[in-house]
Amino acid sequence: FKGGCGTGKTTILLSRAIKLARVYPQHRFAIFVSSKKLYNQLKEEIDILYKENSNLEVHTLATFLFKLAKKFDLIADYRLFKQDYEKYLNNLIKQARNVIKNKNMFKGVFIDEAENFKHEEIEFISEFLYKTKNIFDVYYCDALNITNDLNIFKNKQDIKPDKMVYLDINYRQSKSLVDFVNKFCQNSNSYIRDLRPLINHDIYSLTKPIHKKGQDPEIIKVTDLEEQIESILWEIDYLTNKKGLDYTDIAIVYPYNKKKLKNGKTIYFQYILRKALEEAKIPYMIAEDEITKITKKVGITISNIYGIRNLEYKAVIFCELEMLYNQTISDTKQDYQINDFVGDLNKIYLALNVPTEYLKIITTFNEDSSEIIKILIKSRQ
Template sequence: MAYMIPETISRLASVGERVLFQTLKQYLPSDYMVLYKPEIDGRRPDFVIVGPDLGIVVLETNDYEKNALVHVDQHEWQVHTSNGVSVVENPLKEAKRSAQHVAEQVKKEDKLIVRSGKWAGQLKFEIGFGAVFTRMKTEAFIQGRLFEAINKELVLCRDEMDPEEDGFSTDRLIEKLHNMFTSWNHRWYILTNEDIRAIRYSFYPESRLSMTYKPAASYQDQYLLSRHNMTMDLRQDSIAQHLGDKHRLIRGVAGSGKTWVLARRTKILAKAHPDWNILVLCYSIPLARNLEQLIERMIGEPEDLLDLLEMINANGLRAGDQVKIRGFHQWLQNDLQTREEAIPALLGKLEKKQAILPTYDAILIDEGQEFEPEWLKLLSYVLNPATQSLLIVEDRAQSIQKRKNSLFQDIGLNFRGRSKILTVNYRNTAQIVRFAWDFYQRHSVLKHSVVQGSTKGVEIIPPQSTRRSGPEPMIKRFGSLHEEIAYIAAQIRFLRDERGIPYSDMLILYRVKDRYDVSYVDVIRRGLKAAGLPFGWLSAEDGETQLTEPTEDGIRISTINNVKGLDFQAVFIVNMESMPYPLEELEEREVSLLYIGMTRALEWLYLTYSGESKFTLYFEELARKRSSPIASETRMG
């Protein structure tokens, strides 16, 4: 999965640009960087692709259709438009000019210039260019003899860039990009991470100057205690029971039972108001499925004998009877028949009272820090104004994206005096809590923002662990990823056979799925297959075989940023040298991601690597300092 700048495409982008954006993101290697419409010294090429083995390729897109073309040649094209026939430049010429403009900008970086020899003064790498036809397939080009007017090697057609088309393949896409060069002046050159950073600096010189913290897309940590029978203290139950009516806010540290309180509160409201229409929302569909299981189980469990008799007389109470549990985008699609892109227009209609939406007597939001202001504004329209029963559960302690507006501005409700803070981590053992927090304290630029008991800003609330103990996290270095997976396979068998942990309660995490010269997921897949172990991916987003049911037996595999809201008895984080991710401008995000990954583990945590990075050097230093027990575990063979 390529590194995208920006991470999401603008709502104003054309359909074809959206398809190409998602294709490049999903199918290019993880060490490729793709920039969408970067402003480069006054010019905005549509796409700029940077890859270690590629160099730079500049792509310009258009949405011409075959029957709209009146006449084409190598210089000008006549095209039917709404205003009649227009004469436009051959699309390839625009792409070439953009590439030349990019080359001029990149040449300003001394690090990217050959210093001596035959090619002294030239770029170390080549810059290619191409034209993308988002609505025309290769067949149309052949039938219309369009390749006589435009070099076919420098053209990307619909069937070559759309995964939904029969002719699409990853290999074909990458091969096309590698052939979009008109000349090769010198020997093959592989861009280093420093080269790629220099290219990025040449496009965005301000990023070199600013070392201050800047908001970015969040990878906040949220925790779901749905799959494990954890004991909460009386405070959690008391909060759920006596939260009070109308709107409330709950913040908490990792593993503090925030989601448990939300589920308990859902049951209380459903029982107290059987006529209410209740909506429970979270960010992701996988988390929504787990949240649904937790709430249904909680609703189905009687509080006491009297409660049991009432449930029998009422033929039981099920979550589906009055409670809808959805991922936000799932709710938009299934219940409102709309999409996120249409929210601004829908809000405009609601303000003018030109639209009618369902009304919910109570709304409960998990992962509230993930919700955009427009999402919250939309929810304010579907909340019954007579009840104002809104519960937002969030974890800004892990957030690197400060909320731009207050909740009052987004929803119109004041949460002052209506918030609670949970500080005790119930999920992880004391060893994992200490291990992960020490790492966070050492590397986070926000460490000076740690406060006790504040509800303002983005302060970090330090976790207090329970007295539950377990094994120390294990650190081990290997000669290759193949050796890492072989070791992990042996540990998985030990945990299964000796500790009775099911495969479905074990998770393997990685930061990046591939590189231009190696596929990490292939190594993981082959290693587990060779060991005869069942496995599958948590999310179809990674393009792998997905384990869809929580009860389906098999080791779970995922990128770190796809496990928000989940926890497992045993977690293995592999290929640790890929963190911090060299293409990531904000190291703070990498710190947050690794902290999230480590705190997925309820009891067993393994960290393995076969290379070197800032993070692995820290863990090696830690292992040397701790003679027992981590250092001894490090020496385990």
């Protein structure tokens, strides 16, 4: 199942998994996700929707490997876990392959956020299916890969599916936001293809709106960090007092909590933002892994790109885009620079898809200093 943000991938996965688990109560099923946030969300939703559940598990790759280690007495060196997490997981995968002879555990396996899994990890998970009469569903969106493993030039050895389902109906956003995000997708695809014509597939997928038009997104230019904070507070006031939104309907999103500058100094943006909100007596909460779509919110949510994934809000104030490291490509002959630039475009794409009605982008950069801002402004025109 392939589709852009808001096309119902996780909803379809969950409904299929629960239905099949009910139809085959004597068999086991497993859902795999890449983030702890979605792991927590799915466990909460299954507790509500499938209360009699005894045969449907939810895992990240790590929780699954820890369970295997305990059950099959794999050698778990927790010192290595603290030193090198990825090396530790790879070591457990090798042990599992060598030690566990009968891996026929699940009749069905469902992988969400598959863009964040390595091909060999998906292959490893598939080894725990029944050898015949199994169900193996994979759900993904290429543009949501914000991991260090992103490689747009690598020839993917994807598992060849019996069937491909393309999802393109956007159930989340207003028509105005969908139109803007679609233009961003088209402009980003064109930008990449102009630099590397050999990349013959679109990284960013378009979607079709079903909701009413809504308000057009805004790109607000400011002169410095202080004015950016003032603009954030002004937008909060506008959204709550003019548009009738509650604080819990709003998220403030920024790339990173802090960033080290070339001059050696570090900007602690989350600290600066929190201090400003406290002085303005605006309640807020930080988007930790425990916060899911169905968590009761207290005040405005503030989050970096990684914490906001799998959440949605009526309004998003997206700020401090200056923190992104790849504003331009200094040497277009270098594949790694193009790849890193796409990684930052993916972060932008993720943030643009969090709001359902209102999007405010606040930046000190202009088209001359940032290709990212140029693409966003072009998408807004």
